[in-house]
Amino acid sequence: MAMQPFLDISDVTVAFGRSRVPVLNGIDLKVARGEYVSVIGHSGCGKSTLLNVVAGLLPASGGGVVLDGKEVSDPGPDRAVVFQNHSLLPWLTCYENIRLAVDQTLSKSLSRAERHEWTMENLALVRMTHAKDRRPNEISGGMKQRIGIGRALAMKPKVLLLDEPFGALDALTRAHLQDQVMAIHAELGTTVMMITHDVDEAVLLSDRIVMLTNGPNARIGEILEVGLARPRDRLALVADPRFIAARAAVLEFLHHRHAAPGLAAA
Numbered sequence: 081m082a083m084q085p086f087l088d089i090s091d092v093t094v095a096f097g098r099s100r101v102p103v104l105n106g107i108d109l110k111v112a113r114g115e116y117v118s119v120i121g122h123s124g125c126g127k128s129t130l131l132n133v134v135a136g137l138l139p140a141s142g143g144g145v146v147l148d149g150k151e152v153s154d155p156g157p158d159r160a161v162v163f164q165n166h167s168l169l170p171w172l173t174c175y176e177n178i179r180l181a182v183d184q185t186l187s188k189s190l191s192r193a194e195r196h197e198w199t200m201e202n203l204a205l206v207r208m209t210h211a212k213d214r215r216p217n218e219i220s221g222g223m224k225q226r227i228g229i230g231r232a233l234a235m236k237p238k239v240l241l242l243d244e245p246f247g248a249l250d251a252l253t254r255a256h257l258q259d260q261v262m263a264i265h266a267e268l269g270t271t272v273m274m275i276t277h278d279v280d281e282a283v284l285l286s287d288r289i290v291m292l293t294n295g296p297n298a299r300i301g302e303i304l305e306v307g308l309a310r311p312r313d314r315l316a317l318v319a320d321p322r323f324i325a326a327r328a329a330v331l332e333f334l335h336h337r338h339a340a341p342g343l344a345a346a
């Protein structure tokens with residue numbers, strides 16, 4: 081029997097409205113358990129649309145998504161999403177934001193005491209124990225994203241969906257969070273699908289980089305196997321010829337073969 085991929089995105093087409101040209105056309109992507117896959121492409125090509133289909137937030141017009149043998153038809157805790165702009169509840173503390181997700185998803189399998197322990201464990205995982213009693217407006221943007229990631233992981237998702245999770249952060253905070261996500265991925269073996277605009281980020285974090293062509297009718301133009309050993313050290317990689325080559329391949333795709341719409345002929 082052929083091995084079924086853990087996450088199977090099969091011939092997904094999405095069109096908004098009845099007679100519109102599809103945004104995405106025939107996206108086929110198989111992701112293995114524990115794999116870290118990034119999706120990169122120019123603004124508006126349909127990256128978030130693809131992530132939303134996998135999340136079950138948006139129905140595909142054609143094709144479908146199967147996760148661990150189960151067809152995706154609506155949102156579920158097995159696919160936790162972290163958006164660029166955190167979506168924490170402002171009236172709850174950091175602890176309570178994570179605890180709420182734990183209570184909503186694991187109340188059948190864990191006792192009250194275990195849910196407390198699990199919440200604390202996830203606060204520790206994202207290095208936020210010290211701020212557990214603060215509310216979102218009392219912490220920085222980077223800390224909010226850490227709570228968002230902790231909350232997503234606390235749901236024990238089968239796949240973590242990251243929609244430009246570091247996009248709104250300054251460069252240093254961003255680097256710090258990328259390192260934390262790499263450490264968490266190494267520790268938990270989480271399957272991750274991440275949307276990004278950032279070529280360095282994609283190469284640093286991913287096992288494979290999926291490059292989308294420009295929309296409408298966007299499709300997968302190319303998939304790059306990054307092939308760098310883990311753990312990865314951002315400073316050491318700067319001079320690593322394999323890192324430089326991977327980076328150049330993605331840049332070449334984005335800036336020569338599929339330049340931003342409107343700039344192609346410039």
Ligand SMILES: Nc1ncnc2c1ncn2[C@@H]1O[C@H](COP(=O)(O)OP(=O)(O)OP(=O)(O)O)[C@@H](O)[C@H]1O
Nearest residue numbers: 096103121122123124125126127128129130277295
């Ligand atoms: N609900 C919707 N109704 C109609 N059109 C939509 C809807 N959502 C997205 N689109 C269109 O689909 C296309 C792809 O949007 P999407 O947000 O997926 O792109 P993206 O690659 O994630 O962009 P960015 O990198 O700027 O976030 C865009 O042209 C957008 O205008």
